[in-house]
Amino acid sequence: MASGAEGKVAPPEQAQHVFGDALPLVGRYADLLADAGVERGLIGPREVPRLWERHLMNCAVIEELVPEGAQVVDIGSGAGLPGVVLGILRPDLSVTLLEPLLRRTVFLRECIEDLGLPNVEVRRGRAEEVHAHLRADIVTARAVAPLPRLAAWALPLLRKGGSLLALKGEQAESELAEARGDLSAQRPCVADVIRVGRGKVEPATTVVRVTVTSESDHSGASKPRRPSGGSRKKRGRKR
Numbered sequence: 001m002a003s004g005a006e007g008k009v010a011p012p013e014q015a016q017h018v019f020g021d022a023l024p025l026v027g028r029y030a031d032l033l034a035d036a037g038v039e040r041g042l043i044g045p046r047e048v049p050r051l052w053e054r055h056l057m058n059c060a061v062i063e064e065l066v067p068e069g070a071q072v073v074d075i076g077s078g079a080g081l082p083g084v085v086l087g088i089l090r091p092d093l094s095v096t097l098l099e100p101l102l103r104r105t106v107f108l109r110e111c112i113e114d115l116g117l118p119n120v121e122v123r124r125g126r127a128e129e130v131h132a133h134l135r136a137d138i139v140t141a142r143a144v145a146p147l148p149r150l151a152a153w154a155l156p157l158l159r160k161g162g163s164l165l166a167l168k169g170e171q172a173e174s175e176l177a178e179a180r181g182d183l184s185a186q187r188p189c190v191a192d193v194i195r196v197g198r199g200k201v202e203p204a205t206t207v208v209r210v211t212v213t214s215e216s217d218h219s220g221a222s223k224p225r226r227p228s229g230g231s232r233k234k235r236g237r238k239r
């Protein structure tokens with residue numbers, strides 16, 4: 001994929017601490033986002049100066065919540081956040097980037113090829129339509145949907161003991177408090193809010209972690225309920 005010098009943004013000093021030996025490859029991904037990603041409207045031009053702190057590093061620090069060798073599904077991957085970053089940092093993971101929009105899946109496939117990531121694959125589809133086909137130890141999602149809807153999409157994909165890691169903003173505690181009833185009605189689970197990356201990223205990344213405590217019944221007996229909360233909001237501009 002073409003990546004000129006134009007959109008390049010130098011990594012901050014702290015990036016070495018976060019990415020270690022993976023820094024050059026993450027730098028290449030940053031260039032792809034800043035060039036082709038912006039050109040094709042997958043990422044806003046105003047995001048470029050804050051690509052490292054607000055996007056790449058903020059996503060990277062969740063890797064400490066992902067067990068060795070896990071199968072990860074990144075719902076609504078968009079331009080690849082956090083899935084591509086996890087795939088680069090952690091070659092031990094198998095990462096599926098799940099994204100419904102063709103333009104975005106084309107970009108993601110090009111990125112994976114360019115970056116040479118054999119442990120990452122792209123799947124075009126909606127999370128609610130892949131319950132019969134995908135299983136995961138970890139499901140990640142950033143800026144995709146309110147918690148009740150996200151849980152309805154993610155929890156059926158998880159193996160017992162697996163977790164949804166939803167990257168959320170400062171309102172995570174109240175969002176979780178409102179959604180608790182909905183979450184356990186979807187599937188038995190425990191949920192908490194964790195802040196990761198203290199000392200590496202400022203502010204620390206806020207994650208709502210929902211861990212399922214039962215086997216799921218994929219025969220259909222425990223079909224996910226339509227969440228009562230998180231009513232459909234106006235979607236943002238499609239990129």
Ligand SMILES: C[S@@+](CC[C@H](N)C(=O)[O-])C[C@H]1O[C@@H](n2cnc3c(N)ncnc32)[C@H](O)[C@@H]1O
Pocket residue numbers: 075076077078079080081082098099100101104125126127128141142143144
């Ligand atoms: C705001 S973007 C966030 C992209 C990326 N996760 C990030 O943080 O930059 C939301 C993404 O979710 C995707 N999406 C929307 N509905 C979805 C669904 N039902 N299943 C999977 N992805 C979905 C959209 O196509 C879009 O790429």
